[in-house]
Amino acid sequence: MKESNESQFNIHPMDQFIIEPILSGGEGLQWYSFTNQALWMLFSLVAIALLFIFGIRKNEVVPGRLQSIAEILYTFVRKMVLDIAGPEGLKYFPYVFTLFIFILFGNILGLLPYSFTTTSHIAVTGVLALAVFIFVTILGFVKNGFKFLGLFWISSAPLALRPVLLIIEVISYFVRPVSHSIRLAGNMMAGHAVIKVFAGFAGALGVGAVAPIVAIMAVYGLEMLVVVIQAYVFTILTCVYLNDALHPGH
Amino acid sequence: MASNNNAEVSSGGMPQLDFSTFPNQVFWLSVTIFCLLLMVRFIIIPRMDNILANRRKVVEEDLVGAEKFREAAEELEKSITQEMDQSKARANEMLAKSKEKIKQNRQKGLIEAEEMTKTLLSDSEKVIVTMQKEANKKIEKISAELAPEIIKKLSPER
Amino acid sequence: MEGDIVEMGKFIGAGLACTGMGGAAVGVGHVVGNFLAGALRNPSAAPGQTATMFIGIAFAEALGIFSFLVALLLMYA
Incomplete structure (x- = not known):
């Protein structure tokens, strides 16, 4: 981390994640100052609005291109909630859908050059995962009362094993938000850092940098896939946790 | 890590673990998520449901029409x-019917033809018989005429 | 000098922690491979189980993420 040599190989793959205040006249970072991260969150909000509000303006039988995308996303998440959390889960579909499109658009916009990946920050994903965790825990107690604790007391296991399983289940329950958030942030951060490292190689090699550019293209293609899958995984885990809260028996 | 300020972070380290930026991030994230949730809840979902229900209705109507057709x-x-x-x-x-008719016609024709042949046969038989009789008579007559002459010729006058 | 040794220990520890991510890679490969083997035997049942596969991947990956977390904490915290 102590790169004192100021040569061409001075690559800072993490610099793209720095949060800087913009439009603030140099007063430093306050809790309210408008940062590059807030700007890109706003961009994803605008992109979602463009797709879902202006893309589906026409009420046609055969949908256009944008409308098809919007409808596929919508029916996909709806079916996921219905399949995993059951019909009772559909009540919480707006929140799950909000999470999905926010993460998806944050991830995809983060792949644009010079952009900022909002979902690569542990603070962001941590807040999202903690919100899901707290919401699901409260929902479980509200819906099932103290029967919700049966989630940790596996009645199908032999009696001697149950205390051990209790410990394991409690730990894995409280570890959920950690893995939930770090999976997303870690994947986003690692992918973008790798692209940045290859880009640094390309910059150092100059005109003859064919291999790094091919590598960037390959990693970029992989990242397109990872970006969508991570949004999917975050959403599907939310559905699984929701299902645990709604039906703790199994 | 918490002692790092922004300038130090930019030379390495992880901006993600710079806890001084967390309040700012949490604030803007909550604002964004809140706006997005309102947008999803009150604009996107009713609209999508409306469109999908409409589509289902149209398709069902089409299906019913197709069933009628x-x-x-x-x-x-x-x-x-x-x-x-x-x-x-x-x-x-x-x-x-026409087969029957043809059959009848044929039978009739056959019978007629048979009758015709029968009459023809009987007629010709009659003719032959009379002709035979005539020929026999002629032979008798001729032999009666010829007999004395033969006898004359065969007489011992030779 | 002492600080350097501590620093070195941190980096070595972070590198060692990263080997745990290899285990997660093996786990994810195992999940997907078994899913594919089952899906090729009975392709008609495969689409209904894709979500289950992704959940399995997520759980297998979670433990690799912990080693990643340990590495990050050693490096930067």
Whole structure:
């Protein structure tokens, strides 16, 4: 981390994640100052609005291109909630859908050059995962009362094993938000850092940098896939946790 | 890490673990998520549900219409097959009738021809018999005429 | 000098922690491979189980993420 040599190989793959205040006249970072991260969150909000509000303006039988995308996303998440959390889960579909499109658009916009990946920050994903965790825990107690604790007391296991399983289940329950958030942030951060490292190689090699550019293209293609899958995984885990809260028996 | 300020972070380290930026991130994230949730809840979902329900209705209507058309087509087919059966039966009838007629005609012809041949045969037999009789008479006459002459010639006058 | 040794220990520890991510890679490969083997035997049942596969991947990956977390904490915290 102590790169004192100021040569061409001075690559800072993490610099793209720095949060800087913009439009603030140099007063430093306050809790309210408008940062590059807030700007890109706003961009994803605008992109979602463009797709879902202006893309589906026409009420046609055969949908256009944008409308098809919007409808596929919508029916996909709806079916996921219905399949995993059951019909009772559909009540919480707006929140799950909000999470999905926010993460998806944050991830995809983060792949644009010079952009900022909002979902690569542990603070962001941590807040999202903690919100899901707290919401699901409260929902479980509200819906099932103290029967919700049966989630940790596996009645199908032999009696001697149950205390051990209790410990394991409690730990894995409280570890959920950690893995939930770090999976997303870690994947986003690692992918973008790798692209940045290859880009640094390309910059150092100059005109003859064919291999790094091919590598960037390959990693970029992989990242397109990872970006969508991570949004999917975050959403599907939310559905699984929701299902645990709604039906703790199994 | 918490002691790092922004300038130090930019030379390495992880901006993600710079806890001084967390309040700012949490604030803007909550604002964004709140706006997005309102947008999803009150604009996107009603609209999408509306569109999908409309589409389902249109498709169902189309399906019902198609079902009606199918029924009509089936009825038409039924009537066509009925008519075809009828006309086939009629044609068969006509065919059988004409066959019968032809058969009768042929039999009649056969009988006529047989009768004709019979009369012809009997006529010719009669003719032959009379001719035979005549020939016999002629032979008798000729032999009666010739006999004395033969006898004369055979007499011992030689 | 002492600080350097501590620093070195941190980096070595972070590198060692990263080997745990290899285990997660093996786990994810195992999940997907078994899913594919089952899906090729009975392709008609495969689409209904894709979500289950992704959940399995997520759980297998979670433990690799912990080693990643440990590495990050050693490096930067």
